[in-house]
Amino acid sequence: MxxxxxxxxxxxxxxxxxxxxxxxxxxxxxxxxxxxxxxxxxxxxxxxxxxxxxxxxxxxxxxxxxxxxxxxxxxxxxxxxxxxxxxxxxxxxxxxxxxxxxxxxxxxxxxxxxxxxxxxxxxxxxxxxxxxxxxxxxxxxxxxxxxxxxxxxxxxxxxxxxxxxxxxxxxxxxxxxxxxxxxxxxxxxxxxxxxxxxxxxxxxxxxxxxxxxxxxxxxxxxxxxxxxxxxxxxxxxxxxxxxxxxxxxxxxxxxxxxxxxxxxxxxxxxxxxxxxxxxxxxxxxxxGGKDTVVVDKDADLDLAASSIVYSAFGFAGQKCSAGSRAVVHQDVYDEVLEKAVTLTKKLTVGNPEEVSTYMGPVIHEASYKKIMSYIEVGKEEGKLIAGGNGDDSKGYFIQPTIFADVDENARLMQEEIFGPVVAFSKAKDFNHMMEIANNTDYGLTGALLTQNREHIERAREEFHVGNLYFNRGCTGAIVGYQPFGGFNMSGTDxxxxxxxxxxxxxxxxxxxxxx
Structure with a gap:
């Protein structure tokens, strides 16, 4: 048995x-x-x-x-x-x-x-x-x-x-x-x-x-x-x-x-x-992936902000499932962004040997340089409103970074960074949300925060990712509970x-x- x-x-x-x-x-x-x-x-x-x-x-x-x-x-x-x-x-x-x-x-x-x-x-x-x-x-x-x-x-x-x-x-x-x-x-x-x-x-x-x-x-x-x-x-x-x-x-x-x-x-x-x-x-x-946390206008906005932050910055964003894109309905965009910035500024970055540390270093020098170069790209493509600083004097530490008002087709919204960087993009309506969510070469994970049952069922059909989560973050699949693998350039599913x-x-x- x-x-x-x-x-x-x-x-x-x-x-x-x-x-x-x-x-x-x-x-x-x-x-x-x-x-x-x-x-x-x-x-x-x-x-x-x-x-x-x-x-x-x-x-x-x-x-x-x-x-x-x-x-x-x-x-x-x-x-x-x-x-x-x-x-x-x-x-x-x-x-x-x-x-x-x-x-x-x-x-x-x-x-x-x-x-x-x-x-x-x-x-x-x-x-x-x-x-x-x-x-x-x-x-x-x-x-x-x-x-x-x-x-x-x-x-x-x-x-x-x-x-x-x-x-x-x-x-x-x-x-x-x-x-x-x-x-x-x-x-x-x-x-x-x-x-x-x-x-x-x-x-x-x-x-x-x-x-x-x-x-x-x-x-x-x-x-x-x-x-x-x-x-x-x-x-x-x-x-x-x-x-x-x-x-x-x-x-x-x-x-x-x-x-x-x-x-x-x-x-x-x-x-x-x-x-x-x-x-x-x-x-x-x-x-890999370029994963999106989508926030509808009727979502629990505190849950939405925490889902964005912890999906983006867990293990310094070095997860193929990391939520490096936040697509938020225009009606609640400013409020969700403000809440996410507040949470982000509370995160502790430092020595992972300390129990109080939330985010440690990125893995090595090459990764550090790549991520810092993307932060420079982000300064051209959006508005830097949190983080943006790095320190490689002792280890490879980068502050959790948020860019706002990023165009849906910008590099920050399309290319996998594999670091603690998240780009916010504004959506007009649910159709626009799904359009942005699916506009990358990848299809690994995604999340939708909403109280609208019709939108949940539509996303179940339209949001083209291997792992889709409702009213939670887009990382943290459990073996046997959420089998993990993605579509398109995320791999062989x-x-x-x-x-x-x-x-x-x-x-x-x-x-x-x-x-």
Whole structure:
């Protein structure tokens, strides 16, 4: 019997005991900084001459750890190890593969503050954001373990007299998992274990900014009993070794989360059939968004303002679901804008190791420079009414920034910034709201704040995004509750944490026996 699913609860840091335990965990992590993490190929630790350092984005002189980098020869070794391991792993019973995920979830739950503390140090996540990331990783592990048990016997199909038909799912083969920095535990763990639990073997390429968290996860999966060769840890340079793996004739699928630019390049390279390749590679891609919070004239305006602010500035806007556009009905525009500015000016920006910090740094120098350049663009396109300042003297800190009176076709309204910047645009009526909401290349998340039932039902049909929320913000999808993935240039609409996500890692096989 499959146990019903409920998600991992978030920690309440207003309780003194929880605060004390998290501070103890942060203190412990400080004793672990500066360690080196090798490649893991077929269970073997491999040191390389080329290494990369991981830095704390809130304190750029602090080294979190160093990580070995794979070259093409070691990537090929990892591929062969994964191919060999696949021959035995694919024969494991699905429920036995699921047991490893259940055990990994239990270990992570016991060490929850430890993993969250690594997220604070390496990704710059404030406490609540770090805790939510770890909780989501636990959710993915348990949800996908339960899902594969539900799928293990396939789907019933009809049989005529004198025949017996079956419809079952079989794994694909070796996959390349390319994970992002913004949810360096949750998305990395989710994409990796979805592939693994369905009987595939993988090469894991973590985000360059957050490789230590990935290395700790690999250690956890080994502790949970995952056989060697099933998960191979191969940090590498994307432009060279990453492309080599994407183009490899033995690669069966690529699971990618990241920018539109890189995702489109992977899609193009994966489409070319290489010499010796027997299949069309499958690409599972989530490539970002330009997400809109829409406020109707009869909305709860306090709820609308808070939905805009927390959707825009959670984790410094470094979420593909971040609400970087606020489209507000002209009748309430000024009031909503004023409320949003008031809330924004109350947000605390600083060291994410402090429990009182709402927003920490952006991830690295390149991101800092990109966001600051967009702020300069915004000064030309709209009216700067909150924030706009950055400080990279110690870490990569940018104040939460609001631009008002931005044209619906301006760059600030069209291009993904991936930082703490939100543009306000005025709409004449509901038709105009829907027109603006759909006028980007993306289609990931959106939110509508309204008391008008007709408008809710119209938006349900007309607002073209993969995840649409009513009377709340546009971030914070829960595994199993709001399966997550978008339309258009937001990716392949692979709904992570949803009932059909595992099917993307398998292929259906029909067998028919005549008596």
């Amino acid at each position: 499959v146990v019903s699913y409920s998600h991992e609860p978030f920690i309440n840091f207003k309780e003194e005991n929880n605060t004390r335990r998290f501070q103890e965990s942060l203190a412990y992590i400080k004793t672990q900084l500066g360690k080196h993490y090798p490649l893991v190929i077929n269970g073997e630790r491999i040191e390389t001459d080329e290494k990369t350092l991981s830095f704390n984005p809130a304190n750029k002189d602090e080294v979190i750890g160093s990580v070995s980098l794979a070259n093409k020869e070691l990537a090929e070794h990892a591929m062969q190890s994964a191919l060999d391991a696949f021959e035995s792993w694919k024969k494991w019973l699905p429920e036995h593969r699921a047991d490893i995920l259940f055990r990994a979830a239990a270990i992570m739950r016991r060490r929850k503050h430890e993993f969250s503390s690594y997220l604070v140090k390496e990704a710059g996540k404030p406490w609540n954001e770090a805790d939510a990331d770890t909780a989501e990783a636990i959710d993915f592990l348990e949800y996908y373990a339960r899902q594969v048990i539900e799928l293990k016997d396939g789907v019933p199909v009809k049989s005529r007299q004198g025949e017996y038909n079956q419809y079952n799912y079989v794994p694909l083969g070796v996959g390349i998992i390319i994970s992002p920095f913004n949810f360096p535990l949750a998305i990395m763990a989710g994409t990796a274990t979805a592939a693994i639990v369905t009987g595939n073997t993988i090469l894991l390429k973590p985000a360059g900014a957050t490789p230590v968290i990935a290395a700790k996860f690999v250690e956890l999966m080994e502790e949970a009993g995952l056989p060697k060769g099933v998960l191979n840890f191969v940090p590498c340079r994307g432009a060279e070794v990453g492309d080599y793996l994407v183009e490899h004739p033995k690669t069966r699928f690529i699971s990618f989360t990241g920018s539109r630019e890189v995702g489109c390049r992977i899609y193009e390279k994966a489409a070319k059939v290489q010499v010796g390749q027997k299949w069309l590679k499958r690409v599972i891609a989530e490539m 692979s709904k992570a944490g949803g009932p059909d996500y595992l099917l993307l890692h398998m292929q259906a096989k029909t067998t028919s026996e005549t008596f």
